[in-house]
Amino acid sequence: MIIDSREIEDGASFWTDVCVIGSGAAGLTFAKEILGTGREIFLMESGGHLTSPEADDLNVGTLEGEMFDYYQDYLLKERIRVYGGSTNIWEGVCLPLQEIDFEEREWMPNSAWPISKSDLDPYYARAANYLGIHGYDKSVSDDPSPIAPRMLPEETEWEGLAFHMSNQRRLGIQFEEELKNAENLKLHLHANAILFEGNENGSKIEAVEFATLEGRRFKVKANLFVLAAGGMENCRILLNSNADTDQNIGNQYDNLGRYFMDQFHTPGGRVVLPNPLDDHLSYDRALSESHGYIKMGALSLKQSAQRRHRISNQTLIFQETSKFKIDDERNRAVASSMPLFEKKSVRRRDTKTPFVYWFRLKSEVGATPDNRITLGEEKDALGVRRLHLCWKLSEDDRRMFARFTRMFGNALGEHFIGRLQEWYTENGKLSKHTKGHGHQLGGTRMHADPRKGVVDANCSVHGVTNFKILGGSVFPSGGNTNPTMTIMALAIRMADQFKKGVS
Amino acid sequence: MKTNIDRRTFVAKLNKASVALACLGMGVVSVSGVSPRSGGSLLREEKIDAVAGELYLEKFPEERSVELLVKKIWDKSLEDLETTSQEAIEDVLCNTIRRDFREEQVLSLAGWLVSRSEARFFAIQSILIKGI
Numbered sequence: 001m002i003i004d005s006r007e008i009e010d011g012a013s014f015w016t017d018v019c020v021i022g023s024g025a026a027g028l029t030f031a032k033e034i035l036g037t038g039r040e041i042f043l044m045e046s047g048g049h050l051t052s053p054e055a056d057d058l059n060v061g062t063l064e065g066e067m068f069d070y071y072q073d074y075l076l077k078e079r080i081r082v083y084g085g086s087t088n089i090w091e092g093v094c095l096p097l098q099e100i101d102f103e104e105r106e107w108m109p110n111s112a113w114p115i116s117k118s119d120l121d122p123y124y125a126r127a128a129n130y131l132g133i134h135g136y137d138k139s140v141s142d143d144p145s146p147i148a149p150r151m152l153p154e155e156t157e158w159e160g161l162a163f164h165m166s167n168q169r170r171l172g173i174q175f176e177e178e179l180k181n182a183e184n185l186k187l188h189l190h191a192n193a194i195l196f197e198g199n200e201n202g203s204k205i206e207a208v209e210f211a212t213l214e215g216r217r218f219k220v221k222a223n224l225f226v227l228a229a230g231g232m233e234n235c236r237i238l239l240n241s242n243a244d245t246d247q248n249i250g251n252q253y254d255n256l257g258r259y260f261m262d263q264f265h266t267p268g269g270r271v272v273l274p275n276p277l278d279d280h281l282s283y284d285r286a287l288s289e290s291h292g293y294i295k296m297g298a299l300s301l302k303q304s305a306q307r308r309h310r311i312s313n314q315t316l317i318f319q320e321t322s323k324f325k326i327d328d329e330r331n332r333a334v335a336s337s338m339p340l341f342e343k344k345s346v347r348r349r350d351t352k353t354p355f356v357y358w359f360r361l362k363s364e365v366g367a368t369p370d371n372r373i374t375l376g377e378e379k380d381a382l383g384v385r386r387l388h389l390c391w392k393l394s395e396d397d398r399r400m401f402a403r404f405t406r407m408f409g410n411a412l413g414e415h416f417i418g419r420l421q422e423w424y425t426e427n428g429k430l431s432k433h434t435k436g437h438g439h440q441l442g443g444t445r446m447h448a449d450p451r452k453g454v455v456d457a458n459c460s461v462h463g464v465t466n467f468k469i470l471g472g473s474v475f476p477s478g479g480n481t482n483p484t485m486t487i488m489a490l491a492i493r494m495a496d497q498f499k500k501g502v503s
Numbered sequence: 504m505k506t507n508i509d510r511r512t513f514v515a516k517l518n519k520a521s522v523a524l525a526c527l528g529m530g531v532v533s534v535s536g537v538s539p540r541s542g543g544s545l546l547r548e549e550k551i552d553a554v555a556g557e558l559y560l561e562k563f564p565e566e567r568s569v570e571l572l573v574k575k576i577w578d579k580s581l582e583d584l585e586t587t588s589q590e591a592i593e594d595v596l597c598n599t600i601r602r603d604f605r606e607e608q609v610l611s612l613a614g615w616l617v618s619r620s621e622a623r624f625f626a627i628q629s630i631l632i633k634g635i
């Protein structure tokens with residue numbers, strides 16, 4: 001059943017078994033997974049089926065840090081208040097995190113997860129089924145994973161990564177009919193969570209207050225609350241719940257809102273090659289449909305090499321383009337001054353130009369407590385304080401970005417494969433095309449120790465019996481891939497735990 | 504700048520070396536299944552290389568000497584290089600470039616990452632074109 005919360009009587013109060021706040025990838029997946037339990041579920045969504053300027057305005061906040069110098073719209077462009085959440089604007093790039101992403105790495109601050117990749121593997125396979133991508137769940141399909149592209153010889157420290165591009169990424173649409181017809185689920189649209197109310201000692205959530213933009217307010221009480229409102233909004237709602245009250249939900253040790261991360265995303269440089277790239281590596285060339293999904297290749301350092309060189313997890317994504325012609329004579333001279341380029345027989349017909357590709361650098365960044373979400377002084381239309389986000393790169397982050405690109409250039413040169421021009425430099429100013437990836441991670445980070453995290457290994461808020469959090473905000477480290485598949489895997493895992501508890 | 508070496512002899516030797524280098528490089532990796540073919544010579548584009556070489560010499564003007572550059576790349580005098588077999592010249596040049604990249608003896612010319620030995624190789628051509 002779908003309920004328009006704008007029609008709920010002001011001051012109303014409801015009770016349900018499970019209250020899920022947010023209908024993005026996390027909330028939707030969790031709700032769908034527990035439908036069969038028969039427990040009553042309220043799925044609460046801030047937006048409706050369409051975006052509106054009034055709802056968008058709730059996302060306005062302030063930014064701090066050079067990462068936003070060229071991306072002032074970060075808070076608006078990378079979030080959306082609508083049924084289905086960010087799956088409505090997601091490109092659909094899927095790849096699980098790697099083993100190394102879960103490990104404690106001395107060179108990546110606060111990087112350890114309290115779970116390992118093997119803990120999530122079964123759930124990745126189930127997430128893959130929702131997303132219509134194959135190769136993860138052998139019981140469903142024998143289709144192989146996308147072919148890992150090759151650029152450098154196997155004995156080097158480099159390997160190809162193969163991303164799936166899901167064409168079933170609009171989860172709201174995919175699940176809507178089933179959710180609408182489910183007798184035990186009520187999808188509330190236009191319901192904005194504004195306040196978590198804990199009991200006297202903060203060990204239990206008693207209720208959550210919701211508000212509509214029309215000025216109505218109502219409360220939902222539940223046995224279990226799951227906050228899945230998005231990486232940043234999860235923090236903002238809790239920070240507001242604690243502000244001006246004596247509550248301190250999820251923030252006993254001042255971790256709430258801290259350790260924010262996105263992934264660093266910038267044009268990293270270009271390469272000239274005598275031959276075209278492997279079809280699976282070139283972004284444009286790889287847009288070949290296969291089994292209903294699209295593959296996209298990238299290049300990364302092997303995990304063993306990352307450990308050896310103490311470097312963050314990063315990828316290079318290539319794009320062949322004619323936009324990046326080498327015009328300057330000196331520039332062209334060096335690019336062309338490579339023995340391999342004399343192989344005119346393998347150059348493209350009708351041109352003496354070698355193959356030029358630019359590449360994007362997509363990089364993990366370190367989790368540091370000073371990168372954080374806090375509350376500004378200004379309030380939104382619901383009377384809730386707006387968000388302030390501070391995200392700055394550390395010197396270590398910068399050093400590792402530059403190092404990664406340099407290592408790639410060295411490998412190309414050592415094997416006479418091509419020549420690389422570095423665009424990102426350690427001390428240089430960031431490119432105006434530099435931006436976050438829109439992957440808002442951290443803020444309610446997962447850690448077994450309540451002094452170091454907001455949620456535990458099962459995404460339960462430390463010290464609160466009936467409160468769980470889902471979404472990118474629980475990530476202790478971000479890896480080099482899009483987080484949605486991991487977010488869904490965590491949601492399915494949580495649903496399985498819930499189902500076990502019910503049974 | 505005058506050099507003692509006969510340019511034609513020297514260039515011919517380097518020319519052969521560069522062809523060998525190219526073939527060797529192509530033998531390492533076949534990208535996308537394209538079968539590499541040998542052919543061509545580096546010094547056919549010697550003017551292009553000379554531009555790159557000039558960029559190097561702007562950074563390291565103290566190396567504006569063919570003798571010095573040959574010594575640094577091949578660890579030989581020009582006279583010794585004349586009597587060195589073609590294969591040995593090729594091997595050393597190739598291995599030196601590889602080692603440079605492996606050991607990060609690299610530099611940036613117009614933003615492009617090149618090995619120090621490559622850059623010196625270009626510099627020799629720059630000097631030869633201008634000096635003879």
